[in-house]
Amino acid sequence: MQHYPFDSRSPLYRNKLGALAEGETLRLKLLLHNDAHVHSAFLLLRDDSGETVREAKMTAGGELDGYRFYECEITLSEGLYWYQFRYTSDYGEFRVAKYGHSLGIVANEGDWWQQTVYDRGYKTPSWLDGGLIYQIFPDRFYNSGVPKSGVPEDRYICNDWSKQPEYRQTGAKCSLGNDYYGGDLKGIEKKLPYLEELGVTCIYLNPIFEAHSNHRYNTADYMKIDPSLGTDEDLVSLIKEAKNHGISVILDGVFSHTGDDSRYFNIKNRYHTVGAANSPDSPYHSWYKFGNYATGYACWWGIPSLPETEEDDLSYSNFITGENGVIRYWLKKGIKGWRLDVADELPDSFLDKIRLAVKAEGEENYLLGEVWEDATNKISYGSRRRFLRGKQLDSVMNYPLAEAIISFVKGGVAQDLLATAEDLLENYPPQAAKLMMNHIGTHDTARILTRLAKNGETGDREWQSRQTLNPEEYAHGAKLLRLAAVLQYTMPGVPSLYYGDEAGMSGYGDPFCRAAFPWGKEDIELTDFYKKLGQFRKSCPAFKSGDFIPVYADASGIAYIRKKRKSEVLVAVNRGSEPCELEIPEKFNSAKVIFGNKPKNGVLNLNKEDFAVLAL
Numbered sequence: 001m002q003h004y005p006f007d008s009r010s011p012l013y014r015n016k017l018g019a020l021a022e023g024e025t026l027r028l029k030l031l032l033h034n035d036a037h038v039h040s041a042f043l044l045l046r047d048d049s050g051e052t053v054r055e056a057k058m059t060a061g062g063e064l065d066g067y068r069f070y071e072c073e074i075t076l077s078e079g080l081y082w083y084q085f086r087y088t089s090d091y092g093e094f095r096v097a098k099y100g101h102s103l104g105i106v107a108n109e110g111d112w113w114q115q116t117v118y119d120r121g122y123k124t125p126s127w128l129d130g131g132l133i134y135q136i137f138p139d140r141f142y143n144s145g146v147p148k149s150g151v152p153e154d155r156y157i158c159n160d161w162s163k164q165p166e167y168r169q170t171g172a173k174c175s176l177g178n179d180y181y182g183g184d185l186k187g188i189e190k191k192l193p194y195l196e197e198l199g200v201t202c203i204y205l206n207p208i209f210e211a212h213s214n215h216r217y218n219t220a221d222y223m224k225i226d227p228s229l230g231t232d233e234d235l236v237s238l239i240k241e242a243k244n245h246g247i248s249v250i251l252d253g254v255f256s257h258t259g260d261d262s263r264y265f266n267i268k269n270r271y272h273t274v275g276a277a278n279s280p281d282s283p284y285h286s287w288y289k290f291g292n293y294a295t296g297y298a299c300w301w302g303i304p305s306l307p308e309t310e311e312d313d314l315s316y317s318n319f320i321t322g323e324n325g326v327i328r329y330w331l332k333k334g335i336k337g338w339r340l341d342v343a344d345e346l347p348d349s350f351l352d353k354i355r356l357a358v359k360a361e362g363e364e365n366y367l368l369g370e371v372w373e374d375a376t377n378k379i380s381y382g383s384r385r386r387f388l389r390g391k392q393l394d395s396v397m398n399y400p401l402a403e404a405i406i407s408f409v410k411g412g413v414a415q416d417l418l419a420t421a422e423d424l425l426e427n428y429p430p431q432a433a434k435l436m437m438n439h440i441g442t443h444d445t446a447r448i449l450t451r452l453a454k455n456g457e458t459g460d461r462e463w464q465s466r467q468t469l470n471p472e473e474y475a476h477g478a479k480l481l482r483l484a485a486v487l488q489y490t491m492p493g494v495p496s497l498y499y500g501d502e503a504g505m506s507g508y509g510d511p512f513c514r515a516a517f518p519w520g521k522e523d524i525e526l527t528d529f530y531k532k533l534g535q536f537r538k539s540c541p542a543f544k545s546g547d548f549i550p551v552y553a554d555a556s557g558i559a560y561i562r563k564k565r566k567s568e569v570l571v572a573v574n575r576g577s578e579p580c581e582l583e584i585p586e587k588f589n590s591a592k593v594i595f596g597n598k599p600k601n602g603v604l605n606l607n608k609e610d611f612a613v614l615a616l
Helices: 185-190 192-197 232-244 314-321 326-332 348-360 399-409 414-427 448-453 461-465 471-490 524-539 586-590
Strands: 025-033 038-047 053-064 067-075 079-089 092-099 103-106 113-118 133-136 202-205 209-211 219-225 248-253 337-340 366-369 437-439 494-498 547-553 557-564 567-574 580-583 592-595 603-606 610-615
Touching (some): 025 038, 185 232, 192 232, 192 524, 219 232, 232 248, 248 326, 314 326, 314 348, 326 348, 337 348, 399 414, 399 437, 399 448, 399 471, 414 547, 471 524, 471 567, 471 610, 494 524, 524 592, 547 567, 547 580, 557 580, 567 580, 567 603, 603 610
Parallel strands (some): 133 202, 133 494, 202 248, 248 337, 337 366, 437 494
Antiparallel strands (some): 025 067, 038 053, 079 092, 079 113, 209 219, 547 557, 557 567, 567 610, 580 603, 592 610
């Protein structure tokens, strides 16, 4: 029998798979054939700087099928490490390097395996494990009809709920970002029974603080609910009523920049404060980066209306993270956590303070970060980030998995999807992996239905505004969406449903992905599917930190098991254009069929572009 020299995902070679807690002992084994006539074998270990490579001599051990094991133990402090192996033999000196995602091969050059080591005290909340997030763009979800006061007169109030969002920037009152549909906090509260039917356990709200664009990522006042959405009392009422439905609420924290039209910068003199743009003597002047810039101040991604903050300024960081700061003020109101906008653009020192503030109000508060790549090895602003080592984020938005699911469903190969899922589980601490936000669409992306129904067409906003799905495109997109949703809801992490995806909403990127929810015009069959899927997930213990066990993966088919104690679920998806047969463990012959066909004699038949979910 032929064996690989090493496989980082096999217990044959490691006594513990994946990330390690600091101080934990890791035993590594290298497997080399006796015909190699090995003299000595060594583990090569380097820290993340790459400047120091340590060698640990490995001890010859037992044999397996004509191969001999070489073993060593290491204990590491918190950090990111990389390792390979080296051995000498009658035939010279060789390396065993990483090939592909986990396997090792004999090669003079090659990749290094990553080893994440996290703080031993790293804890993340338990309440969201096994749950379901529902993301809401507040202005477009539901209008309660409750009258509002104090709404600025320079906003365009749209009275046609079904109107396409304005995409032109003409300077007119009705322009991109300034059209408001009247969705509010009371409207969300009225729809809590609907969210409970979907199986939702957490609402993630896009920004709700006073700001002068409908997206509210240009904060004007961190300590005030935007008057179009309601009041502080409305938020507290929503939180309390949501709790009665088994749902918690988290808010969006936008701290890398504010709006220029804010009480802090006040470039338009809307506020009776002395803003940073008004005077160098402003109490807010040190919050921003003034100097030799095109506008005289640093802007987020060069957008003048979004002046960048100086997060390490003591006055600013205290305002956000201090005892009476923004983070803790709203946690005291009853929210259950924060999602940090562009977390990878916030300094480590600031993220450290944010975590301390969040956890000061309760260890079960959730801190989620927007990071688009693998968050354990991300480099931004010239340095390796330490988001998931125990002193910053609880977890991150799972863009790698989102793209892998979409790519697979649209014609990619299952092995790539499986490899992405396993890469994340190998690199992420288990505390973070169980709380990854598994979305397949957000306010920053085109609607998932459009991405699946269209074949990569693109164009400017004028072109996008004219695009609709014909009946054939819609039907095919909705069919593929079911495949994507099953994967999203059953892979490790917490699925996040973007409002209206379950109703069949379509559209390209901003602002077309932010239209008003089509109440009364929903795709009822699709909504019912999401309700069944959400309720099943909510009732099944296997999705609460359950093991992820690959069963099968080829070009067009994938199958895996989620297991926790006696609860087991088998998920199988065929995205191909032909039916297929999958051999599965025979114990699932007697499983309850949640979706799809019942297996016979250990064989599961899947139609083209079809799926099955079986539960023991």
